[in-house]
Amino acid sequence: MTGEETERPGASAHRKAAMIWAGVFVVAMFGTPFLLSMTAMPPGWKQFAMLMPMLLLIPMVRASYAAQPGGMGAPTRRYMIRLFTAMGVYMVSLFAAKYLLKHHMVEGWAVWPLALLPGLSVVGAFYAVGMLIIEQKDEYIRMLLVRQTLVASALALAAATVWGFLENFGLVDHIDAFYWAIVWFFGLGVGAIFNRITVGSWGGC
Amino acid sequence: MKNRLKVLRAERDWTQGDLADRLEISRQSVNAIETGKYDPSLPLAFRIADLFEMKIEEIFQRD
Numbered sequence: 001m002t003g004e005e006t007e008r009p010g011a012s013a014h015r016k017a018a019m020i021w022a023g024v025f026v027v028a029m030f031g032t033p034f035l036l037s038m039t040a041m042p043p044g045w046k047q048f049a050m051l052m053p054m055l056l057l058i059p060m061v062r063a064s065y066a067a068q069p070g071g072m073g074a075p076t077r078r079y080m081i082r083l084f085t086a087m088g089v090y091m092v093s094l095f096a097a098k099y100l101l102k103h104h105m106v107e108g109w110a111v112w113p114l115a116l117l118p119g120l121s122v123v124g125a126f127y128a129v130g131m132l133i134i135e136q137k138d139e140y141i142r143m144l145l146v147r148q149t150l151v152a153s154a155l156a157l158a159a160a161t162v163w164g165f166l167e168n169f170g171l172v173d174h175i176d177a178f179y180w181a182i183v184w185f186f187g188l189g190v191g192a193i194f195n196r197i198t199v200g201s202w203g204g205c
Numbered sequence: 206m207k208n209r210l211k212v213l214r215a216e217r218d219w220t221q222g223d224l225a226d227r228l229e230i231s232r233q234s235v236n237a238i239e240t241g242k243y244d245p246s247l248p249l250a251f252r253i254a255d256l257f258e259m260k261i262e263e264i265f266q267r268d
Contacts, residue, residue, distance in 0.1 A: 140234035140243050199242045201233050 014066040021060035028053035048095045058084060075135040079128050086124030093117035122181050129188070144195050144203035151194050152187030156180050208265045211239045213257050227256055 136142040237243035
């Protein structure tokens with residue numbers, strides 16, 4: 001057969017599994033708050049329980065990659081492990097910090113490591129993206145990743161700069177600086193769309 | 206840059222996946238090179254030329 005790519009064996013099953021996991025994730029995201037509203041769980045634990053559906057993203061992403069030609073390469077596998085580890089540390093550290101500080105269980109210098117951990121775990125997510133670019137052996141995929149991160153960086157820096165001046169002149173409200181990290185991760189999605197439109201492929205993170 | 210990758214691949218009855226496996230790159234890369242959306246680096250161009258046992262300029266030409 002000379003023409004285009006034939007589908008890998010099992011790719012259809014993996015794609016179906018990814019769709020099912022995505023469906024379960026959406027149901028869990030909407031269903032969890034509903035179920036929690038009917039329970040007498042303390043508010044802090046409720047916030048933690050709200051994050052549990054995020055764990056469903058792991059099998060969804062694994063199935064999604066398995067459906068692709070070539071499956072999940074070693075750099076992507078390491079990226080997923082690093083990213084989910086960073087996200088896990090972020091969720092646990094943020095919950096722990098909020099809970100401990102709210103109940104005045106920690107004070108003085110000990111507040112510093114508690115306050116630093118959520119931020120540093122987001123830095124871990126930046127590190128995961130950086131290492132994905134470094135470890136990626138395929139030069140075309142690496143180019144797509146670099147373009148994605150350039151778009152994300154441009155978007156986040158531009159938004160932060162413009163907002164900063166607007167805030168300085170009293171035109172908009174103050175927003176916490178960590179939101180620019182969220183804008184950056186959103187920018188990765190914009191970068192993937194930019195890649196798709198300009199070169200026909202999404203990219204890898 | 207133009208290239209004859211698709212023709213050379215078809216002559217050998219290879220799919221894009223077959224060529225990608227032989228070059229140890231992704232199928233996306235093969236597709237991007239074939240359709241002229243991406244020009245490979247010199248090392249990759251040499252690997253492609255070596256695989257087809259041809260000179261680089263016999264596979265890749267200026268627009």
